[in-house]
Amino acid sequence: AQMSLEQGYEARREFDVRYRLLMRMTLDPILFVSVGRGRIKDLNDPAAALLGTDRESLIGAPFAEQFRDRRQEEFIEGLVNAALSETSSGVEVSARRSRKKIDIVPRILRAAGERIPICRIRATDDPERQLDELG
Amino acid sequence: AQMSLEQGYEARREFDVRYRLLMRMTLDPILFVSVGRGRIKDLNDPAAALLGTDRESLIGAPFAEQFRDRRQEEFIEGLVNAALSETSSGVEVSARRSRKKIDIVPRILRAAGERIPICRIRATDDPERQLDELG
Numbered sequence: 577a578q579m580s581l582e583q584g585y586e587a588r589r590e591f592d593v594r595y596r597l598l599m600r601m602t603l604d605p606i607l608f609v610s611v612g613r614g615r616i617k618d619l620n621d622p623a624a625a626l627l628g629t630d631r632e633s634l635i636g637a638p639f640a641e642q643f644r645d646r647r648q649e650e651f652i653e654g655l656v657n658a659a660l661s662e663t664s665s666g667v668e669v670s671a672r673r674s675r676k677k678i679d680i681v682p683r684i685l686r687a688a689g690e691r692i693p694i695c696r697i698r699a700t701d702d703p704e705r706q707l708d709e710l711g
Numbered sequence: 712a713q714m715s716l717e718q719g720y721e722a723r724r725e726f727d728v729r730y731r732l733l734m735r736m737t738l739d740p741i742l743f744v745s746v747g748r749g750r751i752k753d754l755n756d757p758a759a760a761l762l763g764t765d766r767e768s769l770i771g772a773p774f775a776e777q778f779r780d781r782r783q784e785e786f787i788e789g790l791v792n793a794a795l796s797e798t799s800s801g802v803e804v805s806a807r808r809s810r811k812k813i814d815i816v817p818r819i820l821r822a823a824g825e826r827i828p829i830c831r832i833r834a835t836d837d838p839e840r841q842l843d844e845l846g
Contacts, residue, residue, distance in 0.1 A: 590827070591726035591727050591730055592726050593820055593827060594730050594743065594827060594829075595726050595729050595730045595733065596820075597818065597820055597827065597829045598730065598733050598734065598737070598741065598829065599733065600818070601739070601741060601818060601829055601831050602733070602737045602739050602741065603739050603831075604736070604737050604738050604739055606733065606736060606737065608729065683732065683735070683736060685728055685731075685732055692725070692728060692729060692732065694729075694732045694733065694736055696736050696738075
């Protein structure tokens with residue numbers, strides 16, 4: 577969306593930059609997925625590392641294809657249901673490239689008429705980090 | 712900044728929501744600080760917990776006052792210098808409320824004519840988590 581007001585541009589830019597800074601600073605592996613198309617909208621480096629490749633190759637890629645035996649529609653539907661049910665347990669998957677067992681914790685919020693799902697992922701065999709749920 | 716275009720409003724809202732979602736999902740303790748006033752602009756729950764109180768009491772509070780023996784101007788200047796020098800080592804402080812030893816890793820980016828510092832903090836006596844630096 578193009579903006580014609582300088583003010584709008586600057587406000588947008590501040591959130592944009594804050595958002596990008598936050599993505600760069602977080603060590604938790606985090607992804608944004610588009611519900612409609614089931615593609616990875618954005619992710620941070622730790623998330624890319626867990627999936628076994630780099631960030632650039634994953635932006636725009638179908639999320640389901642990163643895992644074994646997952647069909648796009650059912651997979652995204654499963655994530656949406658898990659997010660809406662707000663259970664603390666995540667969705668367990670097996671990463672295709674890194675072959676790691678991964679636990680996906682999805683959350684969804686609505687913005688600008690679109691549902692934006694955000695997922696925190698984590699290797700289930702990672703002993704270093706306990707997954708303590710927030711709110 | 713008020714916006715008069717619906718489009719600008721929606722674009723702003725998407726980044727706003729993505730930003731807030733990200734702040735809610737991250738388990739890493741993260742804070743945004745305003746350079747000019749040295750106050751906490753925003754932080755997540757894990758950061759508030761590390762400082763020994765809740766998020767609401769800390770938004771807008773002077774950052775330096777959260778630590779022992781830290782004077783506002785010198786403290787913020789120290790953070791800015793650490794961020795600009797891009798050393799991997801952080802700034803060590805002692806939290807006033809929680810009495811925890813904390814390591815602050817600051818980064819700075821410029822947005823909308825303003826420098827926006829973001830800090831990741833961490834209890835230095837936390838054995839569970841290694842602080843591996845990103846980029």
